[in-house]
Amino acid sequence: MSTRTDTRSDTPVAYGFEGNLRRYLRGLGGLIVFLLVWWVGAMLTQPSYLVPSPLDSVRAFIDLFATTTAIVVPVSGSSLVLPTGLAHLTETLFHYVPGLLFGAGGGIGLGLLMGWNGALDDWLRPLVRVLRPIPPLAWIVFAIVWFGIHHTGAAFIVFIGAFWINFYAAYGGVEGVAGDLTDAASTLGVERDLSMLKLVALPSAAPQVLTGFRTSIGRCWMIVVGAELFGAPGVGYEIINASNNLAMATSVAYMFLISLAFLCMDIGFRLFEGRVLAWR
Numbered sequence: 001m002s003t004r005t006d007t008r009s010d011t012p013v014a015y016g017f018e019g020n021l022r023r024y025l026r027g028l029g030g031l032i033v034f035l036l037v038w039w040v041g042a043m044l045t046q047p048s049y050l051v052p053s054p055l056d057s058v059r060a061f062i063d064l065f066a067t068t069t070a071i072v073v074p075v076s077g078s079s080l081v082l083p084t085g086l087a088h089l090t091e092t093l094f095h096y097v098p099g100l101l102f103g104a105g106g107g108i109g110l111g112l113l114m115g116w117n118g119a120l121d122d123w124l125r126p127l128v129r130v131l132r133p134i135p136p137l138a139w140i141v142f143a144i145v146w147f148g149i150h151h152t153g154a155a156f157i158v159f160i161g162a163f164w165i166n167f168y169a170a171y172g173g174v175e176g177v178a179g180d181l182t183d184a185a186s187t188l189g190v191e192r193d194l195s196m197l198k199l200v201a202l203p204s205a206a207p208q209v210l211t212g213f214r215t216s217i218g219r220c221w222m223i224v225v226g227a228e229l230f231g232a233p234g235v236g237y238e239i240i241n242a243s244n245n246l247a248m249a250t251s252v253a254y255m256f257l258i259s260l261a262f263l264c265m266d267i268g269f270r271l272f273e274g275r276v277l278a279w280r
Contacts, residue, residue: 094151
């Protein structure tokens with residue numbers, strides 16, 4: 001049974017049933033306090049629509065699934081009818097998922113190569129330092145001009161956000177490979193640079209690479225809402241559209257929907273990460 005130290009004392013706390021129950025009760029207590037503060041704030045705010053109450057927000061969330069909406073599937077052009085909330089979430093996923101996967105793939109690939117190859121790092125490091133500080137949302141104007149107001153433009157914005165997060169995670173992971181590991185591999189006959197990267201650098205950098213990808217899952221949900229500001233269909237656009245109509249409870253309901261989508265993806269990736277890194 002593993003233990004940890006309670007933040008209020010030096011007494012070890014067991015991670016058994018009692019320890020886990022205590023942690024869950026603390027989390028439940030924090031959630032209850034948040035809901036109470038929210039409810040009081042909603043009661044004291046006038047006009048009332050400015051801060052919808054938790055109950056109004058829950059009702060609006062349920063209403064998202066009371067009607068259906070037809071959406072167009074990219075590439076195939078076919079129509080898909082889903083509950084309204086799920087339909088708009090699916091529209092967001094049409095540009096979130098490609099942007100995340102292509103951005104992560106490109107960022108990890110370039111990060112590994114630059115971290116491992118000193119000459120390539122020398123060539124590209126100045127360019128990286130110039131482009132990295134530019135926020136992903138600053139590229140919206142180019143996304144509109146290049147790709148138009150639709151899924152491709154929003155995916156491009158998500159791509160940029162995912163690219164840099166995963167690039168630095170992979171770059172730092174490869175740079176941090178211990179020299180003892182490469183020396184030991186050389187002694188055992190690993191001489192080719194590509195083999196060293198595959199057999200030594202990648203396994204050593206894997207924890208940091210996976211952490212970077214997990215970070216990008218959450219950050220890209222933040223970016224995708226901004227990417228939909230210019231009119232791309234999805235949950236972010238619906239949040240803005242509802243707020244323009246002063247339907248703030250509906251905006252909060254869509255925010256809940258984003259939170260649930262992220263939690264599902266995060267839990268799924270943590271399970272995947274645990275299996276991949278079971279050797280640690």
